[in-house]
Amino acid sequence: MPHRLPIVRISRALLACLLLAATPRARAAAPGECAPPRTLVALLPLADRTDHTWELLSGESPAQLVSRLLVDSLEGSRGRRVVCVPLEPTAGPATPRSRAVDDDEALRALRHEEAEVIVSGTVSAFSHDDTRESPRLGRWGVGAPDARSRVRVSITLRVLDAHDGSVIIETTAARDRAGRGTASIGQSAPDPPDPAADPLLDEALSDVLDDLLSTIGQRLDACWQARVVSEGRDECLLDAGAARGLFAGERLDVWRPGLQLYDEEMVHLADETRVGSVVVSALDGRGRAHARRVEGEARTGDVVRPCSAANGSAMSLRH
Numbered sequence: 001m002p003h004r005l006p007i008v009r010i011s012r013a014l015l016a017c018l019l020l021a022a023t024p025r026a027r028a029a030a031p032g033e034c035a036p037p038r039t040l041v042a043l044l045p046l047a048d049r050t051d052h053t054w055e056l057l058s059g060e061s062p063a064q065l066v067s068r069l070l071v072d073s074l075e076g077s078r079g080r081r082v083v084c085v086p087l088e089p090t091a092g093p094a095t096p097r098s099r100a101v102d103d104d105e106a107l108r109a110l111r112h113e114e115a116e117v118i119v120s121g122t123v124s125a126f127s128h129d130d131t132r133e134s135p136r137l138g139r140w141g142v143g144a145p146d147a148r149s150r151v152r153v154s155i156t157l158r159v160l161d162a163h164d165g166s167v168i169i170e171t172t173a174a175r176d177r178a179g180r181g182t183a184s185i186g187q188s189a190p191d192p193p194d195p196a197a198d199p200l201l202d203e204a205l206s207d208v209l210d211d212l213l214s215t216i217g218q219r220l221d222a223c224w225q226a227r228v229v230s231e232g233r234d235e236c237l238l239d240a241g242a243a244r245g246l247f248a249g250e251r252l253d254v255w256r257p258g259l260q261l262y263d264e265e266m267v268h269l270a271d272e273t274r275v276g277s278v279v280v281s282a283l284d285g286r287g288r289a290h291a292r293r294v295e296g297e298a299r300t301g302d303v304v305r306p307c308s309a310a311n312g313s314a315m316s317l318r319h
Contacts (some may be wrong), residue, residue: 031294032251032279034307036221039245040081041074042115042162043067046155047100047122054126062126063097066155069205070119073213080245085109100158107165114243117168117220118160125154125174128201150178153204157212159219169219173211175204221306228254228302229288236278236291236298243286250280252304254296277307 048055048063055061071082087101087109101109101120110118128151154174161168177200226240240246254276276296280289291298298304 032277032307033249034251035079036217036306037224037240037245037250038079038081038247039116039220039224040083040114042085042110042118043070043074043082044085044101044106044109044118044120045087045097046120047097049098049122049124050126054128062123066123066126066205066209069209070213073209083115085115100156103160103165103167106160107162110162115162116244118162119157119216120160121155121157123155125152127152128198147180148178149180149198149200150176151198151201151204152176153201153208155208155212157216159216161223168223169216171212171215173208173215175207177201177204221308225303225305226252228298228300228304231298231300234293235281236293236300237284238278238280238289238291238304239287241285241287241289242283246280246283246289248280248282251277251294251307252280252291253277253307254298255303255305256297256299257301257303272303275302278304 046063046067048061050062052061054065058065067084071084074080074082087105100122106118106120128149131148131150152174154172156170156172158170159168160166179200224244226238226244226246228236229239230237238246238252253274255272256275257272274296276293276298278291278293278298281292282290284290291304
């Protein structure tokens with residue numbers, strides 16, 4: 001007789017308690033920091049397929065500007081570690097690429113790095129156009145021309161798993177903004193133009209980067225997982241450590257595969273169930289971590305993932 005996976009039937013009321021977000025007070029009571037692992041990200045040079053107008057005005061390629069902002073955002077907002085990896089040694093300033101890095105080239109560039117993921121991509125649009133429109137009463141010589149500005153930013157990022165070369169995600173974000181003209185781009189100045197000095201460009205670029213980082217962050221958190229390799233009374237050993245971004249005090253959720261979750265109408269909901277949470281207590285070298293159980297259960301073979309404030313109470317499987 002074939003082995004069947006356990007089936008858990010729950011009512012809609014119980015399902016709501018399990019899947020809906022817990023109140024801030026309930027989450028605050030759980031010890032440990034609910035943060036993503038501090039994954040080491042390798043950022044490769046971005047390709048520049050823009051019209052190069054910005055580079056002529058500012059002296060800096062949009063690809064180089066976006067790379068700097070990506071590093072700051074990844075390290076600041078997500079707590080990840082970023083290393084910029086050149087594709088080949090250069091004697092002088094790096095020349096922006098017009099072709100995106102292919103996957104084989106990206107993996108070869110990381111043969112001596114310990115990064116978990118590789119990020120490459122393309123800046124395909126980075127423009128600011130100023131125009132002047134005649135006023136409504138211009139034909140009668142009344143009013144001055146209206147200065148109008150239009151900006152466009154479009155960036156594509158591709159994320160690879162550094163271990164097996166599989167594509168984690170490829171995503172594109174773009175923004176168009178239009179408004180009253182600004183003089184910061186059109187006028188010559190001793191200092192290079194700054195996107196932050198142009199509200200339209202700053203808004204478009206910020207929105208694009210926010211979209212990209214949010215999408216990539218969610219996917220990286222969803223892909224990251226480790227397993228419980230041994231257990232004690234209140235402690236367990238994980239098959240991931242500092243090399244995969246874990247840190248002491250980090251809280252992880254424990255999930256048990258093989259538990260098919262159904263609602264009261266026998267609608268299939270999931271093939272695994274959250275059964276507890278642990279907090280990393282100590283790092284054992286770079287490949288192992290000790291964790292103490294703070295909620296529910298943690299058994300050998302269970303999966304651990306970054307915790308989420310959207311998770312409710314763990315399902316108790318004790319009899």
